[in-house]
Amino acid sequence: MSVKKDNNWEPVILAFCCNWCTYTGADLAGLNRMKYPENVRVIRVPCSSRVNPQFIIRAFQKGADGVLVCGCHPGDCHYATGNYYTRRRFMLMKRLLEYNGIDPKRFQAKWISGSEAAKFRDTVIQVSAEIKALGPNTKFVGTYAPQTATEGGQE
Amino acid sequence: MAYTKEQIQDMIRQEAKKALASGEVSAVVGWTSTRFADKTKPFFAETEAECDLLVWNEYCVNGTAKYALDDRYPEKKLAVIARGCDSRAINRLIQDKQVKRENLYIIGVPCDGKDNPICKECQHKNPLTFDVLVGEEVEEQINADRFAEVLAFEKLTPDERYDYWAKQYDKCIHCYACRNACPACNCIECYADQYRTGWQGKAADREQNQVYGLTRVFHVGDRCIECGECERVCPMDLPIMRQTRKMLKDINDLFGDYECGMPNDSKPVLGEYKLEDPDEFM
């Protein structure tokens, strides 16, 4: 669940961006003053293969409505073979999350190279539009809510 | 002519005595009877007399392979009575470098299916690695609809699937029996035991159970030998295999036929790559 509840609700999307390609691409998008919605927050990781599947589960539990993992195109990873593992890991992760009831659009992965600034902008626009259509994420959201202290035992 | 249960039981006892007599073996891991007719329990026969307590009947359901992890640096060998699934579990432990083959003396026993729902889907009744084989090889069966459960479950709507799993993870009491019984879960110190590092809380509420459940699928998904121990041991009867089988099915579809615990098993799927892997993230 994200910050505001009224109709112009804004989704919170977390994007793990690989430092050498996608993060550079995002910077390039900034340099070219490209515009995209405000609801993506980027976490910089050295390589897309650094992203542990448990971060994704944690993100959904902490209130992310969508998660994006971006890295270099297979073949030109700065660390040579990093994104081959990313590819396998997140193709399986995507299907597992779908199997557990999370809408596949909420978890996406994309190869965005350092020069594809436009592709980064389009991806962000597309993903936030899709997730805005889906509405706030109710699955896997942590049961903790500060205002209502949930009573112990069977409820 | 097929041996009867009693004949195999005697042969097992002889083999156990021979192994103990050889002096190289510290104990023989098998099953012994309990005070209940329809239950046997894992048993370490360490003396001649105790070998006569070893039993072989359709209630020998417990996995014997993982007891090799109790002593990771043994002076003497450990003899293990291994059915088909146990031998795959041993392969699993060896391929994960947690147990050395020379520390094991494997007494292979072709298995005729035990009082365990997974046995009717078993594709490897005959042990794959063994030092000595007791009885005759039995005829294998190919389980055509190995992923029937997953395919049926996939037909549900996302909400139905989520509610189903949410209810299951509400039931889970976080006792880690599934982890301690699983041969693929063989770390010295599980991530869940280091809850100070913030990965996983200790509470048994739905949130922490979901983190634990899904993380375990990812940790063992590409190395699961489908022995069904996790579902057998779960006190709250959670359908754990239904999750790990989903991962195995995806691996089969995406990266080619895949069965773990086989003698020639290469590196786990998530630990290697092929240039021509399918790619949908362009």
Place this chain on the structure above:
Amino acid sequence: MARIGVFICHCGTNIASVVDVEKVAESAKTMPGVVFATTYKYMCSEPGQAMIKESIEQYNLDRIVIGSCSPRMHELTFRKMLKGTKINPYMLEIANLREQCAWVHTDREKATEKAIGLVQMSVAKVANNKPLTTSTIPITKRALVIGGGIAGMQAALDIADCGFDVTIVEKEPSIGGHMVMLDKTFPTMDCSACISTPKMVECNAHPNITLKTSCEVEKVSGYVGNFEVTIKEKAKYVNHDLCTGCGLCQTKCPTKVTSEFDQGLSKRSAIYIPFAQAVPSKPVIDPSACLKLTKDKCGICEKVCPIGAIDYKDEVRYTTEEYGAIVIATGYELVDWASMYPEYGGGKYKDVITGLQFERLVNASGPTEGHIVRPSDGKEPKDVVIVKCVGSRDPKKGKSYCSRACCMYSAKHAHQILDKIPNSRVYIFYMDVRTPGKGYEEFYDNTRRDGAQYIRGRVSKIYKEGSKLIVRGEDSLIGKPVTVEADMVILATAMEPSPTVADVANKLGIVIDADRWVTEAHPKLRPVETQTNGIYLCGTCQGPKDIPDTVAQGSAAAAKVAALLCHDEMETSPMISYVDPNKCSGCGFCEGVCPYKAITMVEYAGRDGNRRVTKIVAQVNEGLCQGCGCCNAICRTGCIDLKGFTNDQILKEVDALCL
């Protein structure tokens, strides 16, 4: 508890125009651990940095978050600034408020809200940063050059001139590579031997250079500054220490086999030096041709040798040496055009030769002492056809890339033919003529003025008719097929990497692309480095190029090596992985995924329960690890962690999402 200082930069108006920087600073004050928050117009400027340093002292801060431009821009600047303060340079996180917030959003309120979110994530992460110190590794001041062609020689000479010890490993009996086979070089037409043999002699004579010919790299381990290389020395059957190079044995040797150096146009003896000006000019015995070694007959060379340098019992020798840097210069080969183009005769016709074979024909020290004759009947050819792009720019049949040098050397060949053979005629079938160097276009004009006939079109078929070779092609400018009766045809065949490059690259752990060219670290910014620290490349192993570019790359690689070897130690980035040996169960999955082979399984005196045991755990080699973190995600117990991007830090960043 952490004492965090938050500094939000206006970046002139870049950030301040879209993001309400004061509001961000105000809300930063409420974040857990933040004791001071402020804004400034230009945080990266001198006064900006001074203000930060002063507030560190004043508020006794122990870590800082800077909300400014992209970390890729000024992370280094701010780290250098922190070096002057009591805070460790790595207790710093930068929130990207410019490129990924102010510049890409328009709605002021939402952009400010996002900026606050980004600062929150950086604050959550910095709370878990640990002070990191760069460690240093010693550097062996020796370099290894693989490949003795002009690229390898140039690199070796430049490195040696800087005073470092260099070893050249060359698989052939002599250094010199392909350049020494050529006759003249474009565009100045100076004789190739006259400019390459002095380099070879210089390499042999240079006190810092040791030549290891007939040798190959067997095994490479270690990391930048500390490579351990095992070199396999093939059996030469001649003791080079004794041999004076008098050449008696070569004249007496009865067996005659085709000479690889002369591209099969001449014969050589079993005990041979590849060519007259070979360096070292000491012979080796070809084990597959020598009668003594194959049928245990003859043995004349042993009898004849005045010093008794012949030793039939010679075996392969392995030597292992330490090197600080490695330069790969394995050069090129011509593609096997015969199997690619059966329509050009597929190698049946003796008079259809490659450019290199023509170079041998026209070379004064070649098999025909420079007389251009037809290899079939030795007559002087009158009409010569040169076919360009044979194998190059032809994805269906051969290679997709352009081999760069053929346009120029084909023009050179035409020029030489017209020069040497009076009233001869030269036809050149071409798609495009590419003259990308200084003096190249003028050279091409001269050749056309000399009478070379350039026909724009590809050749479809070459077949023999009588003593003539019929070349059928088309002239796309006049749009008609064209047939030329030629005495000899020279094919400008494509270049491809040397056959040994895949094996050498695998041993070095570097990446080669689909065409087996070695992949450079960055095509434009780091052309002579590979992705592995300490391993450099130069010459045609990286892609087709002509001699000027090759020599330039040789010197460039030498400069890079010198920049590395001139220090006694090398600072390694602290953002690398480390293993907690107590938690490691030794499964080895991390070792399998490490692109740099930086993880090895080692013994560790650990504890199992209350017993002392030696267990096998993973260990990260600080020199090799580049900090990609792939091993972190593979490790199930999470006991291998990447400093600077630890699991804890990223988890806290993800947790900060929910505020």
Place this chain on the structure above:
Amino acid sequence: MILAKKDLDQALKILSQDAVVFAPLITLIEDKSQIDQPAFEKKFMPYHEGAAVGLDNFNTVKPPKDVLFPNVEKLYKYKTGEGAYIEEIVPEDKPKILFGIRPCDMRSIDSMDKVFFTKEYVDSYYAKRRELVTIVAMGCMDTQRTCFCDSMGLDPTYAPTADVMMNVTKSTRTKACPVTGCTIPEDDGSYILEALTEKGKALLDKISSLCTENGAEEAVRDVSCSLKIEKDPELDKKLSKMFEHPIWDKITKGCIGCGTCTFVCPTCYCFDIDNENYGAEGCKYRCWDSCMFSDYTRMAGGANPRPTKKERLRNRYMHKLSYFNERYGETLCVGCGRCIENCPAHLDISEFIEKASKVDAEAKEYSEADFAEKEVR
């Protein structure tokens, strides 16, 4: 007071008007993919209209202690930074009724009362919940094969410390339960309820309209467990001298070190405290912990006095059968048999009790052979 079985639901409805009634409800686990046969789960849940109450046949897998000592209980909330506060989360003071628990579970609640109330420290959370709960104990008609409460000094049909004791009347005809095969009362049977405490009387008054006065009816008292074990009355003292006895190596070999026995055991009361942060806010919670976990006694620097499962299982048995006696004077094992039924490695505490009772305390080696189970039940 006599209550007809058919009026049971009505009684529960009345009781749940002003209190949350926890009864052993049988719920169907819905599996829309129809892969497995429909599975049922029996758990103490708040009673609601139309719920299937399973007062008889088998006991619940998860013990009722969950109502008094929940597996996750938030202790207090806090907020740092601006507007900081610390606020205790008090259990809501809605009265509760624990309906239909077995004498063994009742005895386990007594043990927990001793732990949480005595020795100069009263656990406020447990005390609040305990005070709000009135307990209706249900005497067993039949026992599971793993029940051995009468060998541990309990009466399967009578719980002296409950607020209300409920038994099936002798005159009720019995039948075999279609699902589990144990004897259960016929639908036209009746229950006899007897108030043992003030709270019990108050409860019975609420449902007195449904009940009739007790004529000559008597409760079924002659129920005994099929699993009989010969327990040495002085076992706790004997065990305290057997810390280094070789029996421990043998018995604990099969254990796989999971926490099932501790989480299904009604008398285990260990808990761990942790906090969960949600930005600047957060809450402190306590949750069940298990002495069988490897990190239960791990100290700083990695030292662990109980490194392997042998030490941990020994500690668990010794606590149940010896340490608790030293401190509170009674055995902590109530013989409910849940750990025997659910142990993945099929270990059996009753078997251990018998062997420990028989074995010579000073023996230097111990072999299973001389204890071969002759008679298998």
